[in-house]
Amino acid sequence: MSDLSEKPGERQFHVSTIEKIDPPDGTSGEDWYEYTIGEGSSAIKGKRSGTLKSVRLHAEEFAENLNRRAALGYSAYAARRTQK
Numbered sequence: 001m002s003d004l005s006e007k008p009g010e011r012q013f014h015v016s017t018i019e020k021i022d023p024p025d026g027t028s029g030e031d032w033y034e035y036t037i038g039e040g041s042s043a044i045k046g047k048r049s050g051t052l053k054s055v056r057l058h059a060e061e062f063a064e065n066l067n068r069r070a071a072l073g074y075s076a077y078a079a080r081r082t083q084k
Contacts, residue, residue, distance in 0.1 A: 013039040013063040013070075018056055021047065035059040037066070 016038040023032045024047060033055040037044045046062070048055045 011040050013037050013044075013066040015056065015059045015063055016043070018052065018059060020052075023049070037063045039066075 014037065016036040018033050018035045021032050021034045023029055027049070029049040031051060032047060032049050033052065034045060034047050035055060035058075037046070037059060044062075044066075046059070048058055050058075
């Protein structure tokens, strides 16, 4: 993963927590985790099955993508526009 240097006054999304959880209703699999990606007072929560290592990698890539979008001037909270 690339190292995104933080500019003064600029906050970055980062993986705050990853916790093992019970499988969500209607799903299969034993290893489920809930992760939180934070930036200031904002938090994004997600759930994913897999090993702790694979879930951590997914969450870190997710945070990096949000930071990259923000660095390009796009809102990290808005859906991407698609061309017609």
